Amino acid sequence: MTAFLALAGLSYVYLTLQLYHLGERKKAAENELISLRTQNDRAKAQIAAFTSRPALQRRLKEGFLKMIPISEANIVRLTISPRSPDEDTIQPVVNPSAAR
Amino acid sequence: MNPNSRSRCVFVCAAFIGLFSIFSFRLIYLQVIKHDEYAGLAAKKNVHQQKIYAERGMILDANNEVLAHNIPMETVVADATHLNNSNATVDLLSSELRIPSGQLAEKLNGGRRYIIIKRDVPAHTANALQEKLRAGNLRGIYFEHDATRIYPNGSMLCHVIGFTDFDHRGIQGVEASMEEYLHGQDGYRFIEHNRAGQEIVPYRGQERAPRDGYQVHLTVDLGLQNIVENEIDAAMQQYSPQKATIILMRPQTGEILAMANRPHFDLNLRSEAKPDQMKNRAIIDMMEPGSTFKIVAAASALNERKMRPDSSIFCENGLWNFGGAALHDHRAFGYLTVRDILIKSSNIGAAKLALSVGEQKFYEYIRRFGFGERTGIELPGEINGLIRPPQSWSKISITRIPMGHEIGVTPLQMTVAMATIANGGKLIMPRIVKSVTAADGKTISSLSPMVLRQVISPEIAREIGDALRGVVSDAGTAAAAAVPGFTIAGKTGTAQKVDPRGGYEQGKYVVSFAGYLPADHPEFVGLVVLDDAHTSKPELNYGGLVAGPIFARLAEKAARYLDLEPHEEIRKAIPVERVEKKLPAERIHKPASAERIALTNASHH
Numbered sequence: 001m002t003a004f005l006a007l008a009g010l011s012y013v014y015l016t017l018q019l020y021h022l023g024e025r026k027k028a029a030e031n032e033l034i035s036l037r038t039q040n041d042r043a044k045a046q047i048a049a050f051t052s053r054p055a056l057q058r059r060l061k062e063g064f065l066k067m068i069p070i071s072e073a074n075i076v077r078l079t080i081s082p083r084s085p086d087e088d089t090i091q092p093v094v095n096p097s098a099a100r
Numbered sequence: 101m102n103p104n105s106r107s108r109c110v111f112v113c114a115a116f117i118g119l120f121s122i123f124s125f126r127l128i129y130l131q132v133i134k135h136d137e138y139a140g141l142a143a144k145k146n147v148h149q150q151k152i153y154a155e156r157g158m159i160l161d162a163n164n165e166v167l168a169h170n171i172p173m174e175t176v177v178a179d180a181t182h183l184n185n186s187n188a189t190v191d192l193l194s195s196e197l198r199i200p201s202g203q204l205a206e207k208l209n210g211g212r213r214y215i216i217i218k219r220d221v222p223a224h225t226a227n228a229l230q231e232k233l234r235a236g237n238l239r240g241i242y243f244e245h246d247a248t249r250i251y252p253n254g255s256m257l258c259h260v261i262g263f264t265d266f267d268h269r270g271i272q273g274v275e276a277s278m279e280e281y282l283h284g285q286d287g288y289r290f291i292e293h294n295r296a297g298q299e300i301v302p303y304r305g306q307e308r309a310p311r312d313g314y315q316v317h318l319t320v321d322l323g324l325q326n327i328v329e330n331e332i333d334a335a336m337q338q339y340s341p342q343k344a345t346i347i348l349m350r351p352q353t354g355e356i357l358a359m360a361n362r363p364h365f366d367l368n369l370r371s372e373a374k375p376d377q378m379k380n381r382a383i384i385d386m387m388e389p390g391s392t393f394k395i396v397a398a399a400s401a402l403n404e405r406k407m408r409p410d411s412s413i414f415c416e417n418g419l420w421n422f423g424g425a426a427l428h429d430h431r432a433f434g435y436l437t438v439r440d441i442l443i444k445s446s447n448i449g450a451a452k453l454a455l456s457v458g459e460q461k462f463y464e465y466i467r468r469f470g471f472g473e474r475t476g477i478e479l480p481g482e483i484n485g486l487i488r489p490p491q492s493w494s495k496i497s498i499t500r501i502p503m504g505h506e507i508g509v510t511p512l513q514m515t516v517a518m519a520t521i522a523n524g525g526k527l528i529m530p531r532i533v534k535s536v537t538a539a540d541g542k543t544i545s546s547l548s549p550m551v552l553r554q555v556i557s558p559e560i561a562r563e564i565g566d567a568l569r570g571v572v573s574d575a576g577t578a579a580a581a582a583v584p585g586f587t588i589a590g591k592t593g594t595a596q597k598v599d600p601r602g603g604y605e606q607g608k609y610v611v612s613f614a615g616y617l618p619a620d621h622p623e624f625v626g627l628v629v630l631d632d633a634h635t636s637k638p639e640l641n642y643g644g645l646v647a648g649p650i651f652a653r654l655a656e657k658a659a660r661y662l663d664l665e666p667h668e669e670i671r672k673a674i675p676v677e678r679v680e681k682k683l684p685a686e687r688i689h690k691p692a693s694a695e696r697i698a699l700t701n702a703s704h705h
Contacts, residue, residue, distance in 0.1 A: 023301025034245055038172040038223060045250055048166040052252035053326050072666075 146292045147305060148213065153246055154284030156268055157313030159261060159275070161322040162355075162534060167261050168275065168367075170247035174226035176217040180208050182240035182293070189238045193217060196229045217241070219266065220248045249275075251367035257325055259361050259380035260318070260479065260532060263370050272378065274316060274532065276480045281536045281544070284313035314544050317534045319355035323661050324348055328358040331654040336362050339633035339646060345382050345511045346650075347627045348658065351519035351616065353549040354528040356477070357624055357658075383475075383482040386508035387629065390593030390643065391577075392614045393504030393514075394450040395521060398442055399564055400465035401453040403556040409563045410437050415448045423495035427451060439563075442591065443570035445577050451499035459490040459498050466501070468555045469517045470527055471509050478533045485509045504595055511612075515627040518614040521568065522589070522622035525561035527552045565589050569619045572648075581613055581648035583656045585666025589622075590615020590651065592643030597632060608632045613647035617655050623664055626651055 049055060059065045130138065159168040176197065183189055186208060194201040197218045207215050221229075226243050233241055249264050262273020269283070270276035290305030328346045335344055341362075348358040361381045365373035379385065401407040418432030429446050441449030454462045466472065472487030486508035493501075500506045512530060520527045529550040536545040556564075568589035572581045578592045590613055597608035612629040616622040628647040635641045659666070 019302045020300075027299065027301050038245070041170065041172045041247070042223070045169060045171040048169055048250075048252040052166075052254075053256065053322060054254050055252070075663075 147290050147303075148293075150289045150291050151244070152287035152289060152308075152310045153244070154286050154310035155247060155312040156249065156264070156284060157282040157315045157539075159278075159282070159316050159318065161318050161320050161325075162357075163321060163323075164317070165322045166252055167257065167318065167322075168249060168251050171250045172223060173220040173246050173248045174223060175219045175244040175246040176221055176226065176229070177242050177244055178208055178215040178217055179213050179240050179242065179293075180211050180215060181213055183208065184237075184239045188236060189233075189241060192229070192232055192236065192238065193241070196225065196232065197221065219246065253322070254368060255364050255366045256322075256329055257320060257359070258364050258367050259378070259382070260320065260356075260359050261367060262480075263367055273380070273479060274318065277478045278316045278533060278536070281314040281316060285311040287311075312539055314536045314538055316536055319350075319353075319357065319532055319534045320359065321357050324658055325358040325360070327654055327657045327661060328360045331650055331657075332360045332362055334653075335628075335630060335633075335650050339630055339635065341630040341633040343381055343385070343629075343631040345385070345627070345629045346654065347382055347511060347515045348654075349515050349519055349530060349625045351522040351528065351622050351625050354516075354519070354530045355534070355549075356530055356532045359532075380479060380481065382511045383477065383479055384510070386483060386485055386510060387610050387612075387631070388507065388595040388598060389504040389509050389514050390595030390610065390612065391445045391447075391450075391503055392518070392591045392593035392612055392643075393507070393509075394442055394445065394502060395564055395568070395591055396466055396469050396471075396517065397450045397453040397462070397502035398438055398567070399469075399521070399556045399560060400457045400462055402438065402560045402563055403465070404457050404461060406456040407438050407453065409439050409567070412437055413441065413449050413452050415441075415446045415452075418448075420448045420451070422451070422499050425496050427496075427499055439567040439570060442564070442567040443573070443576045445571075445592065447503045450502040454498050454502040459493060462498065462501070463487075463490045465555075466507075468527070468553065469520060470552070471507065471513055471517070475510075475512055475516055475530050477512065477530045482512075483510060485513055504593060508598075511627055511629050514612070514614055514629075515625055518591070518616065518627065519625040520555050521561050521564050522616040522625050523561070524558040525554055525556040527555045565619060568615070572615065576644075577642075578613060578615075578644040578648040580644060581615060581652045581655075583617065583652050583659065586617050586655070586659055586664070587619035587667070588615055588617050588652075588655065589619040590648075592648060594641070594643045607638065609641050611641060611643040611646045613643050613651045615651055615655070617659060618664065618667075623662055624655075624658060626655060626658075628654075 056065065060067060156170055158166060158170075161167055176193070178189075186205070190201050190205050190208060193199065194204050199218060204217070207217070229241075230243060233239075247268075249268070251258075251261060251263075258273075260273055262270060262275035262277075264275050265271050270279040275282065287308045287310030289307040292300045292303040292305075294300050328348060332344055332346050335341070344362040346358070346360050347356065349356050359380075359382050361379070363374075363377040365377040370378075402409065407413075412435040415429060415433035415436050417434060418429040420427045427448055429448050431444070433444060433446050433449070436444060436446055436449050438449075438453065440446075441453065457465070466487055472485055474482045474484055488497075488506070490497075493506075497506055516527065516530055519530075529552055531547055531549070533547060535543055535547065537543050566589075568591055569587060570576050571592065572578050572588045572590055578590055581590055581592075582588060593610075593612040593614070595610045595612075596604040597610055599605045610629065610631050611633055612627065614625070614627045616625040628650045630646055630650075633641055633646050635646060640646070
């Protein structure tokens with residue numbers, strides 16, 4: 001009986017400590033996750049700032065970027081032929097295997 | 101044992117039993133009966149609700165370019181009951197966060213458990229502060245993960261996007277109108293701290309995860325917006341107007357492709373902006389539209405079959421006395437067809453068109469074109485404009501309203517009216533929000549075009565459109581609005597500025613041009629409005645000479661951007677200088693004051 005009580009007491013202490021340590025690990029993992037999300041958000045903010053139009057125009061003015069207008073002669077346009085109205089109507093289909 | 105001793109023993113035992121019974125009852129009372137009350141008090145002391153902030157949704161343009169997003173920041177908070185060295189903490193916070201120590205000490209001395217010390221603290225500052233607090237063994241200061249709103253494009257589209265307050269609540273523009281979707285829902289967690297102020301994770305209580313805000317996609321195309329912003333800046337530089345507005349809209353769907361106003365402000369420096377710079381004049385400013393309104397008079401007369409496009413109307417050789425007041429044209433016209441009334445912008449002709457349909461019917465058409473009511477665009481603060489019912493019209497109102505006087509319309513209403521002509525007579529609701537999506541890309545809400553009514557028949561809309569093509573020709577009032585390779589339909593407007601104290605301001609005009617391109621299959625409708633432009637010569641302050649060329653430049657660039665295929669060289673763009681030379685000699689040499697006396701009574705081309 002005494003041994004059982006002692007074992008139960010020790011187990012209780014051990015499990016409580018385990019719970020505490022797991023809590024600490026959980027908190028650390030959460031902090032890591034928050035930190036990664038923060039870094040990600042910060043990187044996204046930087047990308048948005050660098051690719052914004054005012055930023056690109058500033059780079060253009062500074063001479064880091066060059067833009068050349070495309071002349072009309074260099075533009076190839078694909079002329080899509082108008083669709084026949086028959087294409088939209090329901091077409092009867094034949095299932096040869098079923099006909100057999 | 102003698103009887104005395106026994107009775108003494110019984111008495112002592114009874115006393116003990118009684119005493120322990122009292123203790124037992126007290127214990128039961130505290131632990132069982134009063135359990136909830138005392139457990140609550142204990143929890144109040146050790147447990148507190150930690151807020152988990154939801155991230156505000158992003159605002160994106162039609163091509164998913166970011167217009168508004170969040171950048172992570174920290175909020176420094178304090179629990180005054182956990183402070184172990186107030187003075188040292190105040191000194192450290194004061195130096196690190198640059199807050200006056202007196203102000204900080206006052207905040208911390210209140211004994212409150214949740215004190216916001218400073219918001220929007222950058223992560224590196226927060227990390228440095230955290231290290232110093234740990235090194236000094238200072239307790240009671242905590243950090244909450246937060247975010248601040250950033251607008252990467254600065255002042256571009258500032259009136260449409262709007263901004264948020266310190267609590268991340270939208271207070272202007274789309275930030276305010278789409279608050280419900282952008283805001284998200286904050287979460288919470290009940291946590292317990294140990295004596296050192298650290299969270300005891302196993303004792304975490306109830307928890308609710310936050311739901312981040314949805315992303316709002318606008319109909320605005322930042323490429324077109326950039327073109328519009330550059331043109332409006334150039335116009336501000338060239339003409340120094342008091343205010344300016346440019347709107348581009350897709351007539352078939354009502355999508356606003358670009359919208360810019362001046363004066364404007366930088367969204368990232370909004371605290372420095374003046375109230376006058378924050379107004380979205382496209383929807384909250386009222387103006388007398390001038391001759392652009394003649395399309396309503398012509399449309400009503402044609403749609404009611406009172407006139408045909410080729411019906412001739414006598415324009416009184418430039419001066420008509422009606423209702424005891426004189427009505428002038430800018431030139432003496434004899435007989436003009438309905439089409440020519442629009443092309444040459446005759447005030448007398450427009451007045452006679454409105455008279456042919458009558459006051460009540462004309463008023464109905466004004467309302468059918470959407471004037472006098474909000475367009476319903478998803479932007480806050482839109483006004484109705486001012487259209488008086490016929491009962492309160494004066495005798496001459498029927499001759500003044502057709503030329504865009506005695507009424508107040510917003511630039512957006514005027515754009516929508518022009519889009520109605522471009523869209524075969526269908527009045528469509530303008531929209532600035534395209535869709536709302538969740539962070540995983542799932543569409544929450546998608547807005548489809550909404551046709552409000554068929555204002556005029558498609559045939560009449562085509563007739564009006566044909567006449568408006570003539571406006572942008574050598575015979576019309578806006579030759580300078582022509583774009584090489586494209587057919588353009590449009591109408592100019594020049595209205596004397598209304599004085600808020602009553603009457604009109606001498607020498608001040610609101611000039612405008614509303615048009616669409618290509619005239620046959622319109623891809624976009626545009627409106628250019630300049631309030632009190634300063635031209636080299638006062639007599640050159642006309643819609644066709646000021647707003648027309650601006651429209652031409654931006655329409656050409658927009659057509660290129662949208663990859664509209666130019667037709668065979670329809671015509672060369674006419675430089676403004678050429679148009680100036682074509683002005684009649686008597687107008688150029690006339691003293692400005694004499695010229696403007698006529699303008700006071702009449703709307704112009």
